Amino acid sequence: MKSLRGVVLAFPLVFLLPGCPIYSGEPYRPGGGCVRTSDCPSGFVCEADGSCVAAPGCSGDADCSTGEICEASVCVTGSRTCRTDGDCAAGSYCNDGTCTASARCGADGDCSGGFWCDFRTTCVPRPAGACRTGTDCEAAQRCLEDACRNVSDTCQFDRDCPAGSVCLNNACSAACTDDGQCPTGNACLGGFCRAASDCAATADCAAGTHCVAGRCLDDCRSAPSGCASGAYCAQDAFCHPSWQPSDFCTVDSDCQTGRRCLDGVCRTPCPSTMDSECMGIDSQLPDCRDAGAGLFLCFAPTGTAPECRTQSDCAAGQDCLSGTCRNMR
Numbered sequence: 001m002k003s004l005r006g007v008v009l010a011f012p013l014v015f016l017l018p019g020c021p022i023y024s025g026e027p028y029r030p031g032g033g034c035v036r037t038s039d040c041p042s043g044f045v046c047e048a049d050g051s052c053v054a055a056p057g058c059s060g061d062a063d064c065s066t067g068e069i070c071e072a073s074v075c076v077t078g079s080r081t082c083r084t085d086g087d088c089a090a091g092s093y094c095n096d097g098t099c100t101a102s103a104r105c106g107a108d109g110d111c112s113g114g115f116w117c118d119f120r121t122t123c124v125p126r127p128a129g130a131c132r133t134g135t136d137c138e139a140a141q142r143c144l145e146d147a148c149r150n151v152s153d154t155c156q157f158d159r160d161c162p163a164g165s166v167c168l169n170n171a172c173s174a175a176c177t178d179d180g181q182c183p184t185g186n187a188c189l190g191g192f193c194r195a196a197s198d199c200a201a202t203a204d205c206a207a208g209t210h211c212v213a214g215r216c217l218d219d220c221r222s223a224p225s226g227c228a229s230g231a232y233c234a235q236d237a238f239c240h241p242s243w244q245p246s247d248f249c250t251v252d253s254d255c256q257t258g259r260r261c262l263d264g265v266c267r268t269p270c271p272s273t274m275d276s277e278c279m280g281i282d283s284q285l286p287d288c289r290d291a292g293a294g295l296f297l298c299f300a301p302t303g304t305a306p307e308c309r310t311q312s313d314c315a316a317g318q319d320c321l322s323g324t325c326r327n328m329r
Contacts, residue, residue: 007254009166036049055075063091081097081098082094082097082099082290083097083210083221083237085124085200086199086201086212088100089201090104090120090121090201090307091104093118093123103123106121116211116307119213119214120200120201130147131143131146131148134310136308145240145241146208146213146240147234147248148214150311151170153184154170154171154243154308155171155245156306160244161248163261166192167245167323168194168319168320169310169319170320173192174192174230175191175192175193176188176193181241182230183228183230183241183310184216184239185215185216185217185240185241190328193230193241195224197215210238215234217238217240218231218238218239219239220233220238221237246281247265252295254266262296267299267307268297269295269297272296275288276301277298278298281298282298285299285300287301287303289304306323306324
């Protein structure tokens with residue numbers, strides 16, 4: 001009996017041996033006791049000596065073990081869902097809703113076939129027809145809103161664009177005085193809304209927006225028609241700033257009495273065939289030109305002899321504004 005009593009009294013002392021966890025009813029703290037990592041706070045791991053220590057640092061999910069993701073530079077247990085590459089840490093890309101490890105890069109040539117180097121210096125799959133600049137497109141195309149567009153499908157003159165917009169480098173761009181007048185993803189630069197880089201990751205963007213190619217854009221997957229004015233729901237299901245031409249008229253009755261609809265634009269006839277008649281009506285449209293079928297209409301000088309069709313037609317540092325090369329910035 002005496003021997004059994006000694007065992008019973010010694011039993012609690014087992015839990016006082018060094019390295020063994022002691023449950024106090026309070027959350028574990030760094031350096032506190034643990035048996036497994038799940039006993040430790042988020043961002044800490046359980047060492048062999050039974051202490052919770054900070055997990056190894058990481059710069060992206062690729063630095064962590066299977067079943068872990070990198071959050072606040074620490075590998076933690078979890079999974080990540082994504083809508084676009086910007087939702088993932090640098091060193092990974094969005095693959096069917098999952099952030100997938102990928103190589104880092106400094107240029108497209110650093111990536112394997114079918115991949116290119118994105119704004120996060122990460123190799124990501126290149127979508128068909130995607131572009132970042134005009135050099136990614138064919139000669140007769142322009143890069144507008146991350147896709148190669150045929151020049152013939154873009155605007156050339158202000159008259160090709162909706163009211164309040166101008167044709168700037170083949171895109172219909174709204175005039176502005178501050179960033180608040182531009183759609184998400186654009187900023188007011190030189191008096192017009194232009195594409196602007198404003199994020200390195202979705203964490204830099206406001207709630208409801210994602211970092212897409214370095215720009216914070218609204219998500220329209222759940223509401224395809226829910227983009228704000230001046231934007232449209234693109235193929236990637238994000239709201240991109242509008243660039244498309246828009247016909248002002250389709251028939252003469254869409255115009256004021258006496259005016260004629262030609263190529264989507266309402267024009268004033270000048271039956272005298274004299275420039276002076278046009279000058280007396282609108283000094284900005286001083287040229288009376290033959291529009292075919294015996295019809296003479298008033299045109300702007302750039303409309304009959306444009307200086308440029310694309311920005312590449314202008315000198316370095318200039319923009320093509322409604323058929324004229326201009327220093328805009």
